[in-house]
Amino acid sequence: MTPYAHIVGWGKCVPERALTNDELSEMVDTSDEWILARTGIQERRIVGEEETTLSMSLHAAQQALEVAHLRPNQLDLIVIATVTPDHLFPATSCLLQDALGATRAAAFDLSAGCTGFVYGLGIASHLLIAGVYRTALVIGAETLSRITDWQDRATCVLFGDGAGAVILQAGENEGGILATVLGADGSGGELLHLPAGGSRYPASHRTVAEGMHYIQMRGREVFRFAVRKMPAATQEVLQKAGLSIADVNLLIPHQANQRIIEAATRALDLPPERVYSNLHRYGNTSSASIPLALCEAADEGRIQPGDLMVCVGFGAGLTWGAAAIRWTRPQPVPTPPLRRFLRRLLYLLATTRSRLRKAWRWLNALLTRDPMAKDGRKEQ
Numbered sequence: 043m044t045p046y047a048h049i050v051g052w053g054k055c056v057p058e059r060a061l062t063n064d065e066l067s068e069m070v071d072t073s074d075e076w077i078l079a080r081t082g083i084q085e086r087r088i089v090g091e092e093e094t095t096l097s098m099s100l101h102a103a104q105q106a107l108e109v110a111h112l113r114p115n116q117l118d119l120i121v122i123a124t125v126t127p128d129h130l131f132p133a134t135s136c137l138l139q140d141a142l143g144a145t146r147a148a149a150f151d152l153s154a155g156c157t158g159f160v161y162g163l164g165i166a167s168h169l170l171i172a173g174v175y176r177t178a179l180v181i182g183a184e185t186l187s188r189i190t191d192w193q194d195r196a197t198c199v200l201f202g203d204g205a206g207a208v209i210l211q212a213g214e215n216e217g218g219i220l221a222t223v224l225g226a227d228g229s230g231g232e233l234l235h236l237p238a239g240g241s242r243y244p245a246s247h248r249t250v251a252e253g254m255h256y257i258q259m260r261g262r263e264v265f266r267f268a269v270r271k272m273p274a275a276t277q278e279v280l281q282k283a284g285l286s287i288a289d290v291n292l293l294i295p296h297q298a299n300q301r302i303i304e305a306a307t308r309a310l311d312l313p314p315e316r317v318y319s320n321l322h323r324y325g326n327t328s329s330a331s332i333p334l335a336l337c338e339a340a341d342e343g344r345i346q347p348g349d350l351m352v353c354v355g356f357g358a359g360l361t362w363g364a365a366a367i368r369w370t371r372p373q374p375v376p377t378p379p380l381r382r383f384l385r386r387l388l389y390l391l392a393t394t395r396s397r398l399r400k401a402w403r404w405l406n407a408l409l410t411r412d413p414m415a416k417d418g419r420k421e422q
């Protein structure tokens with residue numbers, strides 16, 4: 043029997059703080075009219091001091107596990123797509139593995155710009171279909187506000203923070219991720235990049251003084267690339283799945299600019315009601331944008347069992363990707379209070395376990411004789 047990779051759970055997290063266009067126009071030379079007309083964005087969410095990519099991923103993952111009726115120790119794999127990890131290393135997905143108590147899971151981060159979540163879906167679904175793993179958590183999460191130059195009106199009006207998660211599970215019933223296409227063209231890497239902070243330009247007085255730790259973008263060229271690639275990737279993935287645009291019930295495009303979404307919709311000859319957009323509320327949240335939209339579409343009942351959905355993205359790299367998905371999960375029923383309490387207990391246990399492991403490591407280092415020190419004594 044051919045195994046399939048189904049979406050069985052989903053969850054999201056957005057910061058409470060909404061930053062409106064009017065507030066932005068007090069910070070830089072812009073206006074609500076300009077932002078709305080050129081992008082379709084009305085407001086975006088911005089993290090508080092204590093929030094990070096990890097904290098938002100944790101909330102989104104806990105929700106997704108609840109919808110899927112799964113425990114963290116049933117996860118085999120955790121993938122976080124992000125360009126704003128908590129640290130360059132360790133991977134944010136490893137920190138999440140610990141925070142969730144997903145003791146059996148392998149974990150890694152991936153960087154594919156705004157296409158990251160679609161890349162994650164592609165890789166994880168193939169590992170499931172190949173029989174390597176049974177259950178995978180795929181997250182798109184970003185804290186773009188921490189790498190945004192709040193004095194640059196060309197970029198600061200576009201971006202926001204958030205996280206979206208799905209759980210994929212292998213199953214024998216037909217459906218789930220039917221096909222994916224992933225692509226890259228590094229010759230366009232400089233069109234959208236964060237120049238410093240890596241090994242090419244490590245942090246220095248110069249990189250800070252020259253604003254090299256902020257997103258830099260050639261907006262018009264990215265726009266042209268997106269308008270070309272989104273319809274092309276959608277057509278390609280449908281062809282790979284043996285389907286056509288007429289079969290699509292809902293298109294979930296990367297939420298970067300309403301004009302890009304509308305141009306893609308026109309090029310594909312899709313009625314606007316079959317295209318999902320929540321860009322006006324969140325702005326461009328990079329790899330979080332597609333899973334955030336997917337979660338809201340699922341919660342609003344815009345996707346029903348049997349529906350065909352296409353997720354399509356483009357982003358830094360340059361990268362692009364699309365996934366054709368046959369939805370198989372009915373609307374979840376609310377979790378009873380006792381079950382919710384037990385879940386909270388499970389996460390409390392995960393925190394305790396993590397602290398105990400850290401304490402044990404510390405104690406072990408204290409009690410174990412240092413082999414280097416012994417060698418040193420020998421030489422004297």
Ligand code: ACO
Pocket residue numbers: 071072073076077080081155156157195196197199234259261262263264265268298299326328356357358
């Ligand atoms: N408020 C007022 N005026 C502005 C603003 C602003 N916030 N930003 C730019 N302008 C001005 C420019 O200075 C320019 O003025 P000029 O004509 O006097 O020189 C004018 O508006 C037009 O600027 P353009 O850059 O040509 O505006 P455009 O219509 O292309 O819109 C935008 C700019 C919104 C950035 C658009 O190009 C776009 O959405 N591009 C795609 C960006 C994108 O999707 N990026 C994310 C990729 S995904 C990822 O991996 C993160």
